[in-house]
Each structure stands twice: as C-alpha cells, then as structure tokens.
Amino acid sequence: MNGSGTAPAVPRPAYRRLSVEERRSQLLTAALGLFAQRAPEDVSLDDVANAAEVSRPLVYRYFPGGKQQLYEAALRSAADILEGCFDEPEEGPLTRRLGRALDRYLAFVDGHDAGFSALLQGGSVVETARTSAIVDEVRRTAAERILHHLGAPAPSPRLRMAVRTWITAVEAASLIWLDEDKQPPLDELRDWLVDHFVALLTATAATDEQAAQVTRAALAMESAEGPVGVLARRVLPVVGDAAHLL
Numbered sequence: 001m002n003g004s005g006t007a008p009a010v011p012r013p014a015y016r017r018l019s020v021e022e023r024r025s026q027l028l029t030a031a032l033g034l035f036a037q038r039a040p041e042d043v044s045l046d047d048v049a050n051a052a053e054v055s056r057p058l059v060y061r062y063f064p065g066g067k068q069q070l071y072e073a074a075l076r077s078a079a080d081i082l083e084g085c086f087d088e089p090e091e092g093p094l095t096r097r098l099g100r101a102l103d104r105y106l107a108f109v110d111g112h113d114a115g116f117s118a119l120l121q122g123g124s125v126v127e128t129a130r131t132s133a134i135v136d137e138v139r140r141t142a143a144e145r146i147l148h149h150l151g152a153p154a155p156s157p158r159l160r161m162a163v164r165t166w167i168t169a170v171e172a173a174s175l176i177w178l179d180e181d182k183q184p185p186l187d188e189l190r191d192w193l194v195d196h197f198v199a200l201l202t203a204t205a206a207t208d209e210q211a212a213q214v215t216r217a218a219l220a221m222e223s224a225e226g227p228v229g230v231l232a233r234r235v236l237p238v239v240g241d242a243a244h245l246l
Contacts (some may be wrong), residue, residue, distance in 0.1 A: 024062050027052050031074040036112040040071045075131055079138045081108060086145040094218040095194050095227040097149055102170070102190045109174045110186065116178060142167050150214040159211045162204040166197050195231050 018026065030052035034043045045067055049056045063070040085104035088097045109116050143164045147155050155163070170193055177189055184192075205212040222228040 020062075023058075027054070027059060027062055027070070028074055028077050031070055032077060032112075035071070035074055036116075040067070043067070045070070072131055072134070075134050078108075078112075079134050082138050083141045086142045088145075088149070090149060093221045093223070093226055093228075094149060095198065095222065098146075098194050098197060099190055099227070102193055103186075105170065106174065106186050106190060109178070110182070113178065116174065139164065139167050139171075151217060152210060152214050156208055156210040158204055158208040159214070162200050162211065166200055169193070169196060191227065194227050198228055198231060 027048065031043070031048050034047055034051055045059050046056055048070065049059050052059070059070070060066070063073065082105060085108065086101045088101050090097075143160070146163050146167075147153065147160065150159075150163075152159055173189065173193060177183070201211065201215050201218070205215040219228060
C-alpha cells in the first residue's frame with residue numbers, strides 16, 4: 001500500500017487495434033463457432049457481436065450485407081478448411097494418405113457437430129446459388145486431389161464418377177454418424193470409409209481399363225499388414241462362399 005492506504009493501481013495492458021484482416025478473422029471465427037452449434041437462421045448478428053465481444057455496428061461495418069454475407073463468408077472459410085483436409089504429400093500407400101485426409105475431415109465434422117449440415121449440406125433458409133456453389137467446390141476439389149493421388153489427372157468418366165461417388169458417400173456417412181450419436185468411433189468410421197474406397201475402386205476397375213491401371217499401381221504400394229491386406233482377409237471367406245458362381 002502507499003501512504004494514503006490504497007493499493008497501487010494495476011496497469012492495464014495496452015490496447016492493440018486489430019488490423020482489418022485480424023478483425024474480419026475474429027468475426028468469422030465467432031460466426032463459425034455459432035454456426036457449428038446452430039442453423040444459420042437461428043444465429044443473429046447480435047449473437048455474433050456478443051460472441052466476438054464487439055458492437056453490432058462493427059459487425060455491419062465488415063459485413064454490410066448483413067447475416068447473408070457473413071454466412072457466405074463463414075461458409076467460404078469452412079470450405080477452405082475442408083479443402084485443405086485433402087492436402088496430403090504424395091508418398092506412401094494410397095490408403096494411408098486417404099486415412100490421414102479423413103482424420104482431418106472427420107475432426108472438422110466432429111468439432112462442428114449439428115452445424116455441419118447447415119454449413120456444408122444445404123437445407124438452410126439462407127442457402128443461395130452462391131452457397132451451393134461453394135459447397136460443390138469442396139466436393140470437386142476433394143475429387144480432383146484424390147484423382148491426382150491416383151495418377152489420373154485426366155480420368156475416364158467411370159473413374160471420375162467413382163471418386164465423386166465416394167466423396168458423396170463420405171458426406172452422407174458423416175451426417176448419419178452425427179445422427180447416430182457419433183457412433184461408431186471415429187477411427188472405425190475412417191477405416192470403414194477407406195474400405196469403401198478400395199471396394200468402389202476395385203469394382204470400377206473390373207469394367208474400366210484406366211481404373212484397372214491405377215488400381216494395380218495403388219495396390220502395389222500396399223502391405224499385407226495395411227488396410228487393403230486386412231480387408232482382403234476379411235472379404236476372402238465371404239467370397240469363397242460364392243465360389244460356385246465362378
């Protein structure tokens with residue numbers, strides 16, 4: 001205490017003015033956090049302002065188009081994250097690469113919980129042609145990156161359809177997983193989706209020469225202890241029961 005009997009004032013940390021990009025990022029982070037738990041139509045600009053601890057007029061300053069503009073910007077931000085999930089070094093077995101990509105993708109789904117549907121699957125009253133285009137871009141980007149890992153930058157129609165079908169299956173499985181109280185565990189869901197990819201690719205290879213070529217190349221990098229080896233040992237007894245069809 002000083003001579004007057006009062007405690008000395010504790011200096012407050014210096015206020016730091018955020019840059020335009022920092023402030024915009026702060027608002028988008030707050031909005032994504034809210035959209036992760038609630039449908040966009042249930043989130044107000046006041047909610048975003050409160051979450052970011054700023055005033056409502058400041059939110060309007062950065063997003064003069066109101067909630068629709070903010071939602072589209074938040075969706076774009078989420079799309080960038082999901083597209084980044086499929087960035088993977090071109091080394092090692094394909095199933096390992098897919099597994100790591102799925103780990104990142106499913107972690108986003110898990111973290112955004114009920115908002116995943118509103119953010120990436122449509123069904124919201126604020127959905128527009130622009131938001132639909134953003135969501136479709138995620139699917140197309142994911143498909144292109146997987147085809148690149150397959151060594152098929154110019155895929156045949158069947159091979160492209162197979163990969164895009166799998167991307168759709170991943171989205172559907174993610175939504176069902178949320179609806180089923182997040183069961184099975186994430187690692188089991190990831191492995192199951194990798195198995196689906198192998199099965200779909202193999203089935204396509206039976207009728208498409210390009211798919212057959214990339215399948216052979218991909219399988220050559222797999223090991224007996226890896227996902228394909230485990231899947232083969234599980235499937236062979238089932239296929240063996242249908243030997244009379246051969």
